[in-house]
């Protein structure tokens with residue numbers, strides 16, 4: 001009976017070294033293979049040209065490399081690229097390359113579907129199927145780095161965990177992926193160029209603070225009034241603003257890192273002065289930045305982008321209170337690659 005082959009990238013470097021020792025080989029062989037798996041992103045064992053044929057066959061007999069496959073690549077008129085990424089079990093997630101004059105940002109997914117139920121987000125309408133493994137997150141980044149080199153002649157510069165899924169509901173795997181992305185044995189990127197975006201899971205935010213993570217944190221707030229937030233992000237009833245705020249205060253006390261908030265202003269939902277004042281009150285405890293993002297309609301018109309005068313009112317209110325604010329136009333709308341539009345439509 002054939003035993004099930006193991007996912008070789010689930011092994012740590014030490015485990016891989018030990019495996020070779022058990023096979024009567026040198027531990028160093030483990031280092032070589034590890035380099036192929038991560039730094040060189042090999043898709044199959046045959047690519048490992050400095051490993052003997054017999055050893056490659058032995059690896060083939062014992063392990064699989066569950067590499068992702070970019071099934072479809074779409075390009076927007078503004079340069080944005082969306083990848084439909086097929087996983088080893090046939091499920092699909094999406095990731096996005098967002099180019100600007102000077103940067104290439106990768107927007108990556110952390111789950112197939114999402115654990116949360118934000119009413120304005122297309123991903124929330126998919127069932128959450130499973131968490132992504134660290135290597136599946138890492139592969140999305142590598143694919144976008146390659147595309148950036150190919151189409152924009154420069155390496156990837158930034159990563160945001162703003163694709164499908166709630167990264168803090170898959171925290172361990174996200175952390176492992178970031179370890180590989182930032183390690184010299186992986187991509188060697190600076191953690192300062194990585195932002196993890198969350199709807200706010202207080203317990204995990206505190207954990208991140210305790211672990212003194214070096215990457216940035218962004219919080220999708222959208223409302224600083226509990227009743228309103230619960231009506232558009234129902235899980236807010238489980239993690240109310242009071243708990244979120246307490247976790248963020250803890251985060252700031254430990255990391256001294258500025259907190260970024262993402263915020264969409266919708267007609268009739270949060271476009272009042274009262275709502276803007278509540279936002280100021282919520283984020284005043286620490287240096288903050290508010291990114292006001294444009295709403296990307298996902299269907300039935302239940303949600304509508306607020307009038308530009310409401311966005312200006314927010315801008316003025318925040319600036320008057322010493323809070324940095326940027327107003328973001330969305331990118332990649334024509335290919336459904338903008339925030340909240342990732343839903344495996346094709």
Ligand code: SAH
Nearest residue numbers: 121162166197198199220262295296339340
């Ligand atoms: N779950 C994580 C990351 C994914 S969402 C989080 O909540 O932060 C990435 C960002 O897109 C979030 O700020 C989310 O609130 C926002 N978003 C979701 N749907 C949107 C839409 N239709 N238009 C604009 N932004 C949207």
